[in-house]
Amino acid sequence: MTEQPPATDAGDDETPARRGLAAWCTFFETLSPATLDRIDALSVPDLRFVDPFNDVTGRERVRALLAHMFQTLDAPCFVVLHQACDGDIGLIRWRFTARPPGQAAGFTIEGMSEVRLAGDGRVIAHIDHWDAAGQIYERVPVLGFVLRRIRARLAAPVAGDPADRRR
Numbered sequence: 001m002t003e004q005p006p007a008t009d010a011g012d013d014e015t016p017a018r019r020g021l022a023a024w025c026t027f028f029e030t031l032s033p034a035t036l037d038r039i040d041a042l043s044v045p046d047l048r049f050v051d052p053f054n055d056v057t058g059r060e061r062v063r064a065l066l067a068h069m070f071q072t073l074d075a076p077c078f079v080v081l082h083q084a085c086d087g088d089i090g091l092i093r094w095r096f097t098a099r100p101p102g103q104a105a106g107f108t109i110e111g112m113s114e115v116r117l118a119g120d121g122r123v124i125a126h127i128d129h130w131d132a133a134g135q136i137y138e139r140v141p142v143l144g145f146v147l148r149r150i151r152a153r154l155a156a157p158v159a160g161d162p163a164d165r166r167r
Helices: 016-029 033-042 059-072 141-154 162-166
Strands: 043-050 055-057 074-086 089-099 107-117 123-129
Touching (some): 016 033, 016 074, 033 043, 033 059, 043 059, 055 059
Parallel strands (some): 043 123
Antiparallel strands (some): 043 055, 074 089
16 A cells, blocks of 8 residues: 555645645644654655754664654654745745753754655655754854854844944
8 A cells, every 4th residue: 555645625636746735744743752654655665864963864763863852852843834846846934943942942943945855746855954053052051152153254244234333
């Protein structure tokens, strides 16, 4: 039996890619340890997942990566802000929130994902694009100071900006 993404309420003008992208977005917005197995119906067996820290291939490895997220973070949550589809490429703009265990303050990461879709709408690849330096590394005490200084030095000067005096 061929695995297919679940049908959506989309009209007849919707393509398999659009339906697959919508199902993938719903998967991430409703992601929990109990829903991880839905990845089988939504993706091809050699699914590739790439983010600034990981590059894994295979449903089992992607499922393990997502399970690890639930083991190491409290209340991880994805919200899809926008989605678009052009042929077999989907684009998702998203917001991720979570809390490190034992900490009251959480963090937010915003990014984009490129989703490559098979002809039947299943996901072939999910490639995240987000600023790890600005959204993660700059929060680390000593490293953050150094990265903020580097970013400031590399930034283009803006006329009238007090920071422009550094040059």
